[in-house]
Amino acid sequence: MDLTTTYLGHTLANPFMPGSSPLADELDVVKRLEDAGASAIVLRSLFEEQVLAEEMATHEAVSASMYTSAEAASYFPDVEDFRFGPDAYLEHLRRVKAAVQVPVFASLNGVHPEGFLRYGRLIEEAGADGLELNVYAPIISPERTGQAVEEEVVQLVRLVKQGVNIPVAVKLSPFYSSPANLSRRLEDAGADALVIFNRFYQPDIDIEGLEVSRTLALSTSSELLLRLRWLAILRGRVGIQLAVTGGVHNVEDAIKAIMAGADVVQVVSALLQRGPEYIGQLRRGVELWLEDHEYESLSQARGSMSLDRVAEPEAYERANYLKILQGYRTSLAG
């Protein structure tokens, strides 16, 4: 079965890769992922806060340069709390590159365009085959318009693309009023791929301790549905490659993501729970499923359930919405 796919300038043997996370922190795990069939490796993000914290050496310096108050700086981890400082990150990237045959993609997570550009160049020099930009920034100012926020992302991508030669993917959040329009503009700005979608680790409130509690819950398959919807919408509306991240836990999830339009399937939670070898089971499972259902290749299935295949997508979306709400029957009446 031909499972090949194209992503960030590479022909990959299959669509499965670990998403940006600690999965690629240790070389032996990276090799196990490759041996199990991962077609690429994505490193965890290097955070702009890490770069600044190390450069300035003190936390106070971070507050001065990046955030306005000492209190703001105190929210952030200390230099030693980060898994890799910037130099160690680049060194780790070099070691991972030397250890595997498959492409290695690095990830940057920041706030300021200059930081993205500078480290994007260093990541390129260190040998990365591609760069994922995680553009997570909480916008809480009532003065900033959605249009301005989106324009900043577009400008950032344009800047990074002008400054580096390696392919660039943008890991987007679902919280834009018109993700399809933003995706088109990112494509025009030179982005090579979109990673759909960033997952947020939302703080909870400890009502007894009057504290904000931070927990990291791994995903479940239910999170895939939001991704499926937007993959299906974007496929055909933008020419850019699409990676799914969030909620892929089993073979059926992966098939759905591919049918919706994913070129690449990134997996994190399921691999953290079941171990790196599970990526091989997903790959084999998809292969068997396609054979059983008489597909000739993965590309035959890709996008087969996208909105692109529907005559009037907006009417279709609206009709589905109405049918679902109107079709619900309660059993509450006596």
Ligand SMILES: Cc1cc2nc3c(=O)[nH]c(=O)nc-3n(C[C@H](O)[C@H](O)[C@H](O)COP(=O)(O)O)c2cc1C
């Ligand atoms: C422990 C952990 C660390 C992560 N670190 C990063 C990171 O550094 N950069 C990033 O873009 N995403 C990071 N993610 C998000 C994952 O790449 C992925 O998008 C998310 O977990 C959803 O995929 P999943 O449902 O397969 O877990 C992290 C996720 C986990 C669980």
